Structures are given as C-alpha cells and as structure tokens.
Amino acid sequence: MAEVLNGYEIEKPFQNRDAGFSRWTTGRKNGNRYFLKEFLDPVWPAGTGLREDLRRDAISVCRAYEDKWKRIYASANAFSDGTLVRTEEFFRRDSRYYIATEYVKGVDITIEEIAGLPGDVRRLLLLTAARGIEQLHTAGIVHADIKFSNLILQKTEAGYLRARLIDLGAAFFENEAPAGEDEIGGDQVYMAPETCRFLFGEKVELTCAIDVFAAGLLFHQLYTGRLPGFDRKECDYPHEAVLDGQELQVDPDIPAALAAVIRDMLAGDPAARPAMSRVCTSVRSCIEDLGDRRPRPQNAAPAFRAAEDL
Amino acid sequence: MASNYRFTYGVDLVFCIDATGSMGPLLDTVKANALNLYRDLMKIMDRKNKRVEQVRIRIIAFRDYKYDQETAMMVTDFFRLPDEEKAFEASLRSIVPEGGGDDPEDGLEALAYAIRSPWDTSSQRKRHVIVVWSDDGTHRLGFGSDAPNYPRGMAKDFNELTMWWGNASAPGLMDQNAKRLLLFTPDKDDWNLIRNNWNQTIQYVSEAGSGLESCDYEQIINAIANSI
Numbered sequence: 143m144a145e146v147l148n149g150y151e152i153e154k155p156f157q158n159r160d161a162g163f164s165r166w167t168t169g170r171k172n173g174n175r176y177f178l179k180e181f182l183d184p185v186w187p188a189g190t191g192l193r194e195d196l197r198r199d200a201i202s203v204c205r206a207y208e209d210k211w212k213r214i215y216a217s218a219n220a221f222s223d224g225t226l227v228r229t230e231e232f233f234r235r236d237s238r239y240y241i242a243t244e245y246v247k248g249v250d251i252t253i254e255e256i257a258g259l260p261g262d263v264r265r266l267l268l269l270t271a272a273r274g275i276e277q278l279h280t281a282g283i284v285h286a287d288i289k290f291s292n293l294i295l296q297k298t299e300a301g302y303l304r305a306r307l308i309d310l311g312a313a314f315f316e317n318e319a320p321a322g323e324d325e326i327g328g329d330q331v332y333m334a335p336e337t338c339r340f341l342f343g344e345k346v347e348l349t350c351a352i353d354v355f356a357a358g359l360l361f362h363q364l365y366t367g368r369l370p371g372f373d374r375k376e377c378d379y380p381h382e383a384v385l386d387g388q389e390l391q392v393d394p395d396i397p398a399a400l401a402a403v404i405r406d407m408l409a410g411d412p413a414a415r416p417a418m419s420r421v422c423t424s425v426r427s428c429i430e431d432l433g434d435r436r437p438r439p440q441n442a443a444p445a446f447r448a449a450e451d452l
Numbered sequence: 453m454a455s456n457y458r459f460t461y462g463v464d465l466v467f468c469i470d471a472t473g474s475m476g477p478l479l480d481t482v483k484a485n486a487l488n489l490y491r492d493l494m495k496i497m498d499r500k501n502k503r504v505e506q507v508r509i510r511i512i513a514f515r516d517y518k519y520d521q522e523t524a525m526m527v528t529d530f531f532r533l534p535d536e537e538k539a540f541e542a543s544l545r546s547i548v549p550e551g552g553g554d555d556p557e558d559g560l561e562a563l564a565y566a567i568r569s570p571w572d573t574s575s576q577r578k579r580h581v582i583v584v585w586s587d588d589g590t591h592r593l594g595f596g597s598d599a600p601n602y603p604r605g606m607a608k609d610f611n612e613l614t615m616w617w618g619n620a621s622a623p624g625l626m627d628q629n630a631k632r633l634l635l636f637t638p639d640k641d642d643w644n645l646i647r648n649n650w651n652q653t654i655q656y657v658s659e660a661g662s663g664l665e666s667c668d669y670e671q672i673i674n675a676i677a678n679s680i
Contacts, residue, residue: 158671163632163652163679183651184620191645193611200649203620237648330461330577331501338457341576377458378503385457 147178148233150242156180160291164311168245175245176230180238188237207239214283214313215241221281225274226307227294246306248294257367265400265432267295267303268361269425274307275357276418279350284319286312287328288356290363319348332356335381336412351412354421358407366393370408384410399428461680462506462575464530466566470559470586471513472552479549482585485669486544490533496677504680507533510569511543514562517596519553524599527565559590560642564607567616567625578630581676587658589640610645617650634675636668
C-alpha cells in the first residue's frame with residue numbers, strides 16, 4: 143500500500159536527484175497531483191532520546207523557521223497569478239518539514255535548444271520568466287536562486303513556451319536579508335557582484351537587484367545559448383568580471399531594445415539595475431515593436447510558427 | 453590581472469567506513485565509489501561551469517573498541533586531491549573487513565571523530581560532508597570506554613554529540629552552513645535518533661549483508677554536487 147503523508151498518496155520514494163540536499167517526490171491528494179519537497183533543516187525533535195533543554199532549543203529553531211516560511215509562502219501566493227508556482231501547503235510530519243506545490247510537467251528542452259527557437263518564442267519566454275520574478279518582488283521577496291533549472295517551461299496552446307518560476311528555498315524578505323555570517327544561497331554562476339562582496343565580509347545590502355542581475359544572465363543565455371562575454375582567462379564567473387571592472391558583452395544578435403534591457407540588468411551597481419516591473423514593460427514593448435504574438439498552429443512544436451507575411 | 457574578488461570553494465569529505473567482518477561484500481563497493489568520487493565530482497562541476505579550488509578527503513575506519521582495541525578506530529589526515537590521490541587510494545585499499553565482536557559497532561565514536569575534523573576554514577564558500585557506511589547499529593557512546601585506547605575527550609553521551617553537531621541557535625563544532633551528513637546505515641536506534649534530531653542529515657537505510665547500490669552512489673554525488 144502506498145505511503146500517505148499528510149493526506150498525499152506518495153507515488154515513489156523521496157529522492158535527491160537534481161536537488162542537492164533536499165528530497166522530493168510526487169503525490170496525489172483529492173484527485174490532484176502535487177510535487178512534494180522535504181527539507182532537511184531544521185529538524186523537529188521527534189520521539190524521545192534528547193535531553194529536555196536540547197529539545198526546547200531545537201523546537202525554538204523550528205518555530206522561528208515556521209514563522210518565516212509561512213509568511214514567505216503566503217506572501218508569494220498572494221501575488222502569484224501562477225507564473226510563480228504556488229505553494230499549496232507547508233506542513234510538518236514527524237521530524238521534517240514539507241511543501242506541496244502544484245505538479246507542473248515541463249517541456250524537456252535545453253538552453254541551447256531554446257536559443258535555436260524563433261525570436262518571438264524566446265522573447266515571450268523571457269517575458270513570462272520576468273513576470274514570475276516581478277510577482278515575487280512585488281511581494282517583497284528576493285528569490286536568490288534565479289537560474290535555468292528553477293524555471294519549468296510549458297508549451298502554450300498557441301505554440302509558445304511559458305516559464306514558471308519555482309524553488310523559493312534560498313528566498314528571503316528584502317527587509318530581512320541575511321546578515322553577518324549567514325550564508326546566502328544560490329548558484330555562483332548567477333551570483334551578483336554584491337553577493338560576492340558580501341561573502342568577502344563587506345557590508346553590502348542584498349536586495350531584489352541580485353535577482354535582476356541573475357535574470358540578466360539567464361535572459362542572455364535563453365536568447366543566445368551562452369552567458370554574456372567576459373575575459374575567461376582572468377575570470378570564471380560573470381560577477382568576477384564585473385568586480386574586475388569589465389563590462390559584460392551582450393551578444394550583437396540580440397535585438398537592440400532587448401539588448402539594452404539586458405545590459406542594464408547586468409550593471410555592476412545594483413542601484414543602476416532596473417526593477418523587474420520595468421524589465422517586464424521593456425520586454426513587452428520590444429515584443430510589440432517586433433510584431434510578435436502571431437498565432438501558432440495548435441499542437442505545433444515550439445520551433446514552428448505560422449508563416450509571416452512575405 | 454585576476455579578479456580581486458575571486459572567492460574560493462573548498463569541499464571537505466570525511467568517509468566513516470564500518471570495517472568490521474560483516475562489511476566484507478559491501479566494502480569493495482564503498483572503496484570503489486570513494487575512489488571514483490573526486491573525478492566524477494569534478495566532471496559534474498565542469499559541466500556546470502563551476503569551480504572548486506580544493507577537495508580534501510579523510511578516512512575513518514571504525515570497528516569496536518571493546519573487541520578490536522588498537523584497530524578499533526583508524527583515521528587518516530585529510531588527503532588533498534588530486535595531489536595526494538595515490539596516498540588516499542593506498543589508505544582506502546588497505547582497509548580489511550575484520551573483527552567487530554558483537555553486532556553493534558562504535559559508529560557514534562567515528563562520527564565524533566568526523567565532527568572534530570580539522571575542517572577548512574579559509575575558503576569563502578565551503579561544503580563539509582560526512583558520509584557514514586555501516587551495516588549495523590551502534591553501541592551507546594562509551595560502551596568500549598574500558599579499552600586502554602578509548603579516547604579521552606570523547607562525547608560522553610548522545611546529547612553531547614548532538615551539541616557537537618549543533619543547530620541554528622547553538623552552532624556546535626561544525627560550520628552550520630557548510631555541514632552535511634549522509635548516513636548509509638540500518639534502521640536501528642541511534643542512527644534513527646540522528647535522523648530524527650539532527651539537521652542537514654539524510655539517512656538511506658542499508659540492509660545487513662546487502663550490497664551498496666549504484667543509486668546510493670548517485671545520492672552522494674547529487675548531495676555534494678548539487679549543493680555547491
């Protein structure tokens with residue numbers, strides 16, 4: 143008989159494939175399918191075996207954790223129209239905490255394959271990705287781990303690709319940013335220059351602008367299949383190049399208006415980066431100027447679109 | 453000129469390996485996986501365009517103080533890979549499955565040694581991973597304290613060991629952000645107590661006498677590579 147966790151009928155054992163130090167599975171509840179993630183920190187002291195003062199201490203850590211994440215999930219849900227995948231439930235079972243989110247089946251496609259799709263498909267994809275981040279920022283939340291693997295891509299009925307943003311595991315409220323020695327999460331490839339300075343012990347503010355920088359890198363990758371150019375003999379990551387005084391080179395094949403937005407998003411000074419609401423507006427203008435949003439044949443593969451005027 | 457903000461990433465791994473007689477069939481797989489780990493990890497990092505400046509591995513082979521006396525707890529220093537790969541390989545290959553006496557072993561003492569390892573503190577970003585392989589339960593801490601070589605300064609009970617591991621409000625002896633614990637251990641008392649009370653810990657239940665599956669190796673690689 144299938145294991146049942148908080149009413150979710152578990153479909154396969156929890157595993158950590160592509161997840162690092164958390165575990166996930168899928169489950170069904172009330173006829174719907176969900177993605178379930180198990181967190182490994184903190185741990186509610188279940189059962190006996192620990193001294194009372196250690197138990198109390200562990201429980202106080204758990205209470206603070208619950209408070210933070212209930213607020214984050216509630217705020218994110220309140221501002222999400224679905225572009226940011228909603229967290230349906232946050233719960234504890236025995237010693238571990240879990241979240242259940244809508245199960246979203248994505249299209250199996252690589253970043254290089256996306257770069258080979260027609261321009262209008264790529265631009266609409268950027269717009270939906272930008273929308274998810276904007277919704278989170280409107281809620282006052284920094285995602286802190288914007289990268290390709292945190293987007294689920296779905297094909298729309300019109301034959302375009304839509305991005306849905308997932309994984310708030312490294313998120314924080316902008317007004318409760320990590321301080322002191324707290325480690326900021328996220329992927330070093332997409333790290334903002336100020337995050338690196340933070341790791342070097344400098345007193346810098348970590349704001350929504352770290353997501354804007356990461357999104358700038360991601361947008362460049364989605365459009366061209368590559369990160370922006372920088373001197374790879376001297377630096378391994380874009381943030382290192384920026385901190386070294388280099389300007390990240392935006393690919394000349396990107397339409398000028400879009401290239402300008404991406405260039406602004408990659409500014410070394412976080413205050414000089416546009417807000418995601420402005421990024422959305424700019425990408426939308428670019429889409430309108432280029433005459434995108436032509437209807438696509440039903441069930442067409444993403445690479446196909448209706449033939450344009452001759 | 454290279455960037456002044458070139459942060460360093462250091463990965464320290466401590467392998468706690470049950471080296472008692474019952475581990476015979478399993479030990480060869482553990483050894484093979486441990487030997488492949490560095491190269492496989494670097495391949496994944498390369499694929500992800502990620503840089504790791506330093507990887508070090510330390511081995512702790514544990515048995516049972518009461519029955520095995522001077523071979524109960526064999527430890528190495530950290531080997532820096534790839535420079536010291538040969539010495540690491542020779543140490544790993546030298547582990548022979550023998551002894552152990554009764555069923556439970558002194559796995560908690562091994563874990564205590566692992567927690568007190570001289571972890572890297574100089575890298576800006578760090579991952580400190582302890583992996584335990586055992587096919588049996590553990591004695592209570594101090595079970596073998598009558599042995600002449602039982603260590604002074606050992607955690608006196610599970611509560612003290614829990615304090616050494618720490619949590620967000622009482623950080624313990626390890627870097628709370630860097631630490632991770634992977635247990636390939638049976639569904640038995642103290643291993644379960646750890647799973648139910650320690651943060652940043654994954655337990656994969658192992659069965660006595662059965663081999664280490666390739667999926668277990670994938671879990672280790674995933675746990676390390678995807679958290680860097």
